[in-house]
Ligand SMILES: [Zn+2]
C-alpha cells in the first residue's frame with residue numbers, strides 16, 4: 237500500500253489561510269481509497285498527479301469541513317462526472333445522514349452516484365477488492381466520528397481520525413505497520429477532542445505500531461514545528477515517528493522490512 241498526503245493541515249486558521257494544504261490522503265493498493273477529502277482535495281490531488289477516476293472508495297471520518305469539504309467533487313471524479321455508477325462511499329452517520337447538529341456533508345444527489353453507500357460506526361467491518369477496512373472509535377466534537385484501520389496483504393495501516401486519547405486506541409491500533417495520527421496540537425497545549433503530542437505518546441506506548449506519522453496540524457503545532465514534535469514523540473514513545481509534509485508519499489509494502497519512507 238502507498239499513502240499520498242494531499243494535505244497535512246487541519247483546524248480553523250490553518251484551513252482558512254491554507255498554511256498547510258487540507259486535502260486529506262489517498263491510500264493506493266489493491267483498492268484505491270480517498271480518506272477525508274477536505275478543502276482543496278480535488279486541486280491538491282490533481283497537482284500530485286493522482287487519477288481520481290481510478291478511486292474505488294471515498295471514506296469520510298466525520299462531518300467537520302476539514303475532512304469533507306471536497307467529498308462531492310471527489311465523488312464526481314470517481315464516477316466520471318456521475319456517468320458511471322461506481323465506487324463506494326463510506327462515512328460516519330453525521331457525514332452521510334446528518335443529525336441535529338450537522339447537515340449531511342455529501343449531497344443526496346452525490347450519494348446516489350456511487351455503487352454502494354455504507355454508514356459506519358466504530359467496530360463495523362467491510363472489504364473492498366480484498367482490502368479490509370474497520371471503523372475505529374473516537375472521542376471528538378462529532379460524536380459519531382470514526383477512524384479507520386486498513387489491512388491488505390499482511391500489512392496494516394491505522395488512521396486515528398480526529399480524537400482525543402481513549403484507552404481503546406491502544407488495542408484497536410495494536411501493532412499496526414503504520415499509524416497515521418491527527419496530532420493537532422504540540423506538547424503542553426491540550427485541546428478537548430484532539431490529540432496533542434503528549435496524548436499521541438500515550439497512544440503509541442500502548443499501540444506499539446512499527447511506525448507513526450503525525451499530520452492534521454493546527455496553528456500551534458506549526459509554530460512549535462512538526463519535526464521537533466515528531467522527534468519528541470519518537471524519543472518518549474520509542475516508536476519511529478515522522479511529521480507528514482504536503483505531497484509526501486509513504487510505502488507500506490510486503491516483503492520489505494517494515495515501512496519504507498520516501
Ligand atoms: Zn479535523
Ligand SMILES: [Zn+2]
Nearest residue numbers: 298300376398
Ligand atoms: Zn473534527
